[in-house]
Amino acid sequence: MAPIIQYIESYLGSNQTPGGAGNMFWALVYILLVFVGLSVAVIAMNWLERKILAHMQVRLGPMRVGPHGLLQPIADALKLLLKEDIMPAEADAALFWVAPFVVVLAAFTVFVVVPFGPTHAITDMNIGILFMLGVSSLSVLGIVMAGWASNSHYPLIGALRSSAQMVSYEVAMGLAVVSAVLMTSLNPTGTGTLSMIGIVQAQLAQGEWFIFKFFPLGLTAFFIFAVAMVAETNRAPFDLAEAESELTAGFHTEYSGFRWSLFFLAEYSAMIAVSSIAVTLWLGGWLRPFPNLLDGSTWDLVFSLFPGAAFIFLAAMCFFNAARMPKHPFFRIQTIGLAGFGAVLGLIGLVLLIPGVRVRVQDIFWFAAKVAAFMYLYIWYRGTFPRYRFDQLMKMGWKVLLPLGLAVLILTASVALLQEKIWHP
Amino acid sequence: MLLGGVLVITRKNPVHSALALIVTLLAQASIYLMLYAPFVAGVQIILYAGGIMVLFLFVIMLVSIDRSVRERQFNSQWVVGMIAATALGGLLIAVYTKGTSIFPDRALSIVEGDNTQQVATMLYGQYMFAFEIASLLLLVAIIGAVVMAKKRI
Numbered sequence: 229m230a231p232i233i234q235y236i237e238s239y240l241g242s243n244q245t246p247g248g249a250g251n252m253f254w255a256l257v258y259i260l261l262v263f264v265g266l267s268v269a270v271i272a273m274n275w276l277e278r279k280i281l282a283h284m285q286v287r288l289g290p291m292r293v294g295p296h297g298l299l300q301p302i303a304d305a306l307k308l309l310l311k312e313d314i315m316p317a318e319a320d321a322a323l324f325w326v327a328p329f330v331v332v333l334a335a336f337t338v339f340v341v342v343p344f345g346p347t348h349a350i351t352d353m354n355i356g357i358l359f360m361l362g363v364s365s366l367s368v369l370g371i372v373m374a375g376w377a378s379n380s381h382y383p384l385i386g387a388l389r390s391s392a393q394m395v396s397y398e399v400a401m402g403l404a405v406v407s408a409v410l411m412t413s414l415n416p417t418g419t420g421t422l423s424m425i426g427i428v429q430a431q432l433a434q435g436e437w438f439i440f441k442f443f444p445l446g447l448t449a450f451f452i453f454a455v456a457m458v459a460e461t462n463r464a465p466f467d468l469a470e471a472e473s474e475l476t477a478g479f480h481t482e483y484s485g486f487r488w489s490l491f492f493l494a495e496y497s498a499m500i501a502v503s504s505i506a507v508t509l510w511l512g513g514w515l516r517p518f519p520n521l522l523d524g525s526t527w528d529l530v531f532s533l534f535p536g537a538a539f540i541f542l543a544a545m546c547f548f549n550a551a552r553m554p555k556h557p558f559f560r561i562q563t564i565g566l567a568g569f570g571a572v573l574g575l576i577g578l579v580l581l582i583p584g585v586r587v588r589v590q591d592i593f594w595f596a597a598k599v600a601a602f603m604y605l606y607i608w609y610r611g612t613f614p615r616y617r618f619d620q621l622m623k624m625g626w627k628v629l630l631p632l633g634l635a636v637l638i639l640t641a642s643v644a645l646l647q648e649k650i651w652h653p
Numbered sequence: 654m655l656l657g658g659v660l661v662i663t664r665k666n667p668v669h670s671a672l673a674l675i676v677t678l679l680a681q682a683s684i685y686l687m688l689y690a691p692f693v694a695g696v697q698i699i700l701y702a703g704g705i706m707v708l709f710l711f712v713i714m715l716v717s718i719d720r721s722v723r724e725r726q727f728n729s730q731w732v733v734g735m736i737a738a739t740a741l742g743g744l745l746i747a748v749y750t751k752g753t754s755i756f757p758d759r760a761l762s763i764v765e766g767d768n769t770q771q772v773a774t775m776l777y778g779q780y781m782f783a784f785e786i787a788s789l790l791l792l793v794a795i796i797g798a799v800v801m802a803k804k805r806i
Contacts, residue, residue, distance in 0.1 A: 361699055362696075384714065392711075
C-alpha cells in the first residue's frame with residue numbers, strides 16, 4: 229500500500245507533465261479529466277449552438293425542455309441512444325461498424341498533447357504539433373470509409389467531397405503552422421521546437437503572442453489557419469458535404485442513433501482540437517492577456533480573479549433570468565431549476581476565488597476561455613455566412629490560401645533571418 | 654504489421670486491401686518510433702496514411718468494384734512465386750548471419766529529442782542537392798498529371 233501511495237505522491241511536486249515524468253496513475257487521471265471535460269464541452273456546445281444561432285436569427289431556440297432549454301442536450305442524447313440502429317441492406321458491415329470509431333478515435337487521441345498549462349498536459353511529445361496534424365488527418369479516412377460503407381450515392385459523393393475538401397485545406401493549415409513554428413526559433417535562448425508546451429513557452433520568452441509578431445505576418449498566418457480549420461472540420465460556410473439542402477446529410481446519412489452521435493461527438497471534438505492548435509500557436513496558449521505589458525503582482529492578482537468572477541457573473545445571470553420567469557405555477561419547477569443551477573455556478577465561482585485554487589486553475593481557465601471564443605466564432609460563422617459551392621471551395625483552398633500561405637512562409641522566414649543576422653545579431 | 658501485409662494481398666475487396674495497407678503503414682510509423690525517430694513517424698502518418706492512402710481510396714471507390722469483387726482469385730503461378738520467396742528469404746538469412754558488420758553492436762544511444770533537428774540539418778545541409786532534385790521530380794509529376802487530366806491545353 230505504501231509504495232502505491234508513494235508512487236502517486238512522487239509526481240505531485242514535479243514540474244513535468246505526467247507523460248514526461250512517466251507516472252501512469254496521474255496520466256490516467258489527466259486522461260479521464262480531459263475526457264470528461266471534452267464531453268461536457270460537447271454537450272455545452274450543442275446547447276450553445278442552438279441558442280446562439282437562434283438569437284442571431286431573432287428567435288428563442290429551445291426553451292421548453294429545461295429552464296431556457298438547458299436540459300435539451302440531455303434529451304437529444306437520450307433520443308439518440310434509444311433510436312433504432314439501422315444498417316443499409318447491401319452495406320459493408322465491417323466498414324460500416326468501424327468508420328464512426330475511427331473518426332472518434334482520431335478526434336480524441338489528438339488531446340493527448342494539448343497543453344492546458346505548463347505542466348497540465350497528458351504528455352508533451354517533442355513532435356507535438358506534428359502529432360496533432362497527423363492524427364487529425366486520420367479522421368479523413370474514417371469519413372471516406374463511412375461514405376463508402378453506406379452503399380448509397382448521397383453518402384459516397386458527400387464523403388468524397390468532404391475528404392477532398394479536408395485534404396486540400398490540410399495543406400494550407402500545414403503552411404500556416406510551419407510559419408508559426410518558424411517564429412519559435414527566434415528565442416533569446418533555446419532553439420525552435422515542435423512541442424506544444426515549448427511553443428507557448430517561446431511566446432512567453434519572446435514577450436509577444438505570435439499573432440502580433442512581425443505584423444502583419446503573424447496575423448495573416450493566423451487568418452489562413454482560422455479559415456482552413458473551419459474547412460477542415462466541415463463547418464459552415466464550408467459544410468457543403470453535410471448540409472441538408474445539398475446532399476441530405478452527406479456521409480452520415482445512413483447512420484442513425486448512437487453511431488450518428490459518435491460522428492457528432494467527433495465533429496465537435498475536432499473543432500475544439502483545431503481551435504486549441506490555433507490558440508496554442510498564435511494566441512499564447514495558457515498565458516493571461518498582457519503577460520509582459522501589465523506585469524507585476526497586482527496585475528497578476530487582478531487577472532487571477534477572472535475565473536471566479538466569470539462564474540459568479542454567470543450565476544448572477546441565472547438568478548436574473550430566474551427572477552424574470554413567468555409567475556405561473558407551471559413554471560415553478562423551471563424557476564427552481566434555474567435558480568439551483570445559478571447557485572451551483574456561484575459556488576464554483578466562490579471556490580475558484582480561494583487563493584490556493586486560483587493559482588492552479590488560472591492557466592486552464594485562460595486556455596479554455598480562448599478556445600471558447602473560437603467556438604463562439606464557429607457558431608457566428610454558421611449564422612452569418614452563406615455556404616460555399618464546392619468548386620468555389622476547392623478554388624479557394626488551392627488558389628487563394630495556398631499561395632497566401634507560401635507567401636507568408638517565405639516572408640516570415642526572410643524577416644526572421646533579417647532579425648537574426650542584421651537587427652539583433 | 655505482418656497481419657496488415659497479409660491482409661492486403663489476400664482480401665478480395667480492394668477497399669479492404671487499402672485499409673489493411675493503412676494499418677500496415679501505421680505499424681511502420683510505430684517501428685520508426687521504436688527506432689527513436691519521432692519526426693519520421695509523424696511525417697509518415699501525415700503523408701502516407703493521411704494523404705496518399707486517401708487518394709488511393711478515392712480512386713478505388715470511384716472505380717466500380719462489383720466486377721473485381723466477383724473475380725475469381727487465382728494463383729496459378731505459385732511455383733515461380735515460391736522460388737522467388739525462397740530466394741529472397743535465403744538472401745535475408747545470409748545477410749543476417751554473415752553480414753554482421755553492417756548491423757550495430759548495441760542499441761544506438763540516439764537522443765530522441767533531436768530527431769527533427771538532425772533530419773533538418775542533413776536534409777538542408779548535406780543533401781540539399783538531392784532535396785531539390787526530388788522536389789523537381791514531384792513538380793514534373795504534378796505537371797504530367799495536370800496535362801493528362803486537362804481537356805484542352
